[in-house]
Amino acid sequence: MLQRWLSIALGAFFIANVLASPARALSYIRDAEIEHTLREYSAPIFRSANIPPDNVRIFIVNSPVINAFVAGGLNMFIHTGLIRATEDPGMLIGVIAHETGHIEGTHLAQLSQQSNTMAIGTLLTAALGAAAAVSGAGDAGAAIITAGQNATLRNMLSHYRGNEQAADQAALRYLDENDMSAQGMLKMFEVLRRESRGAKGDPYLRTHPLTTERIAHIRNHLNDSRIPKGQIPNQYNESHARMVAKLEAFMEPPTKTLARYPESNDSLSAHYARTIAWFRMPNFTRALEGVDALIAKRPNDPFFYDTKGQILFESGQVDAAIDAYTRAHELLPGNALILTDLGRAYGESRQPGSLDKAIKYLEEARQRDNSNASTWRYLATAYGKQGQFGKSHVALAEEAALLNEPESMLKNIERAQKHLAEYSPAWVRAEDLRALAKQMLRDKEDKKSLL
Numbered sequence: 391m392l393q394r395w396l397s398i399a400l401g402a403f404f405i406a407n408v409l410a411s412p413a414r415a416l417s418y419i420r421d422a423e424i425e426h427t428l429r430e431y432s433a434p435i436f437r438s439a440n441i442p443p444d445n446v447r448i449f450i451v452n453s454p455v456i457n458a459f460v461a462g463g464l465n466m467f468i469h470t471g472l473i474r475a476t477e478d479p480g481m482l483i484g485v486i487a488h489e490t491g492h493i494e495g496t497h498l499a500q501l502s503q504q505s506n507t508m509a510i511g512t513l514l515t516a517a518l519g520a521a522a523a524v525s526g527a528g529d530a531g532a533a534i535i536t537a538g539q540n541a542t543l544r545n546m547l548s549h550y551r552g553n554e555q556a557a558d559q560a561a562l563r564y565l566d567e568n569d570m571s572a573q574g575m576l577k578m579f580e581v582l583r584r585e586s587r588g589a590k591g592d593p594y595l596r597t598h599p600l601t602t603e604r605i606a607h608i609r610n611h612l613n614d615s616r617i618p619k620g621q622i623p624n625q626y627n628e629s630h631a632r633m634v635a636k637l638e639a640f641m642e643p644p645t646k647t648l649a650r651y652p653e654s655n656d657s658l659s660a661h662y663a664r665t666i667a668w669f670r671m672p673n674f675t676r677a678l679e680g681v682d683a684l685i686a687k688r689p690n691d692p693f694f695y696d697t698k699g700q701i702l703f704e705s706g707q708v709d710a711a712i713d714a715y716t717r718a719h720e721l722l723p724g725n726a727l728i729l730t731d732l733g734r735a736y737g738e739s740r741q742p743g744s745l746d747k748a749i750k751y752l753e754e755a756r757q758r759d760n761s762n763a764s765t766w767r768y769l770a771t772a773y774g775k776q777g778q779f780g781k782s783h784v785a786l787a788e789e790a791a792l793l794n795e796p797e798s799m800l801k802n803i804e805r806a807q808k809h810l811a812e813y814s815p816a817w818v819r820a821e822d823l824r825a826l827a828k829q830m831l832r833d834k835e836d837k838k839s840l841l
Contacts, residue, residue, distance in 0.1 A: 417452040419470065420762060422727040423636065423693035424450060427629045428468065431479065432486050438564040439494040446493070447761070456585055458485050460492050470637055475581060479626040480574020484561065487575065491560030492553065558604055562611050571621040576608045631659035632693075639666035658687065665697070674705040692721035696728055703735055711735045719751075726759035730768065737772045748772040756788075763792040780809030784816050787823045796834070799827035 425448065433443040446464045451457075454471040461467065466489055468482075476482045565572050583605065612619065639647045644667035651660040651667075665680030681698045688694055699714035715732040722728060733751035736744045752769040755762070770785035783806035790798035803820045810817040 416449075416467070419450040419452045420727060420764075421450070421636070422696055422722075422725050422731075424473075424633050425727070426693070426722075426725070427633045428486075430629065431483050431626065432466075432490070434568045435483070435487050435490050435564045438567045439490050439560070441490070441493060456582065458489055460489050464493060466490075466493075470641065474634055474637055476574075476578065476630070476634070478574055478577075478622070479630040480571060480620065480622045481578040481581075482574070482630070483570065483622070483626075484565070484572065484575025484578050487561035487564045488557050490564060491557030494560055495553065495556050555604065555607075558607065562608065566615065566617065569617055569621065570623075571617050571619050572608055572612045572615065573619045574622065576605065576612055579605050579608060628658065631657065632662055635659040635663040636666060639663040640670070644668070644670045658684070662697075669701050669704075672705070674701060677701050678705075690721055692718040692725070692728065695721065696731065699731055699735065703731075703738075708735055708738050709741065712739060712741075724758060726755045726762065726765070729755035729758070730762060730765045733765075733772070734768045737768055737775070745772055745776050749776070760788070761792065763789045766792070778809075780806045781816050782806075783809070784820050784823070787820065787827075791823060791826060791830075794830070796827040796830040799823055799830075803827070 428448050428450075429443070432446070432448065436443040436446055441464070446466055449465065449467045450473075451467050451469045453469045454474075455469050456472045456475045457469045458472055459467050466486070468485075472485060473482060561575060562572055565575065583602075635651065638650065639662070642650075647663050647667040651663040653664070661680065661684060665677055665684065668674075668680055669677035678698070678701055681694060681701060684694045685691070685698065695714050695718035699711045699718060702708075702711035702714055712732065712735045715728065715735055718728050719725070719732050729751045733748045733755060736748035736751065739748075749769065749772050752765055752772060756765045756769060759765070766785045766789035770782045770789065773779070773782035773785060783802040787799045787802040787806065790796070790802060803824050806820050807817060810820065
């Protein structure tokens, strides 16, 4: 189920390094299928860089900008605008490989004194990325940069250029090791170069001076490569088309989706997009007919069952949604987002023992991924319905931590500890959250003093 939320951060460290100011807060999207596809693309790349795939957290940024970056260590951020701009999986894999090169090369650490993020922005709008990084001014950008600051930016960009070249070289190595063509990477870089021509500001910052050389290097590598041009694992093509169609169907008005994917287009991805558009209209009857037809074509696809569960749940058919989510869980056990969907559905069911099952699945979901604010919210609701108010308020405090709301954390901690035995596991966790909330408040005050 596709979920959206604003300004979610993973604790105080993440807030400090990614959400440096409200103007730069990010909006994220969570979806089991899209995240699974990105994991499928990135896992072999990460392994080639000697990085355990599970150690890297991938975030989908809800932004039309064609961009991706790494921040705060092993955290990769991919914009929806980038995903939607890619015509084939190779284009997106090339970007993932490039960003992995930054992680392996520890370029983020090298520039930690100068920038909070390492972005593809050097190919797009170096002015915006560099100015925001140095001044923390966000949208103020290059227009307010002094001559002295320009010199600082030029020095920083010299580091960027070297890092970008090194990341390119690493990306080509990863692709070669996995028998994947660099043609998609070349296509993506050409798109980025076209985009960069529209940037405003100092010409030195507007156009990356090495873009042409870098593209030429990739083209030469492609021509000399033993790997056939365009070679990518066959299964990636369908998953990529589905991912792009799903994003567009959820993010664009249904009428626009139906125009883009007309009935004359009988591809699986087009059928998927139309089904989601009908769901969002809402035309639940037609949406269910559509998803059932998809399941008939792919009876063992967990994500079609996940989509069916969402349609059923939002149309008020909670118990039928449980059946669909259960099947998705059986086909993809351990997926935290599907577990969250299943737990949420049980939390709204009137079946005997449904709250126990809701808590069971939501607890498993948060153990596998404790960064989903929705999981904590549903868990708080389930505990509250059971009368376990202490645990309910601890879960609300966990949610508030992810939402960067330390005041709400402290209120819920006070309420929780009125219902918890002293030194019980939940009480101890509440104390940990209290310490975190106080640190978050101190960090906020420190940032204010710097303004």
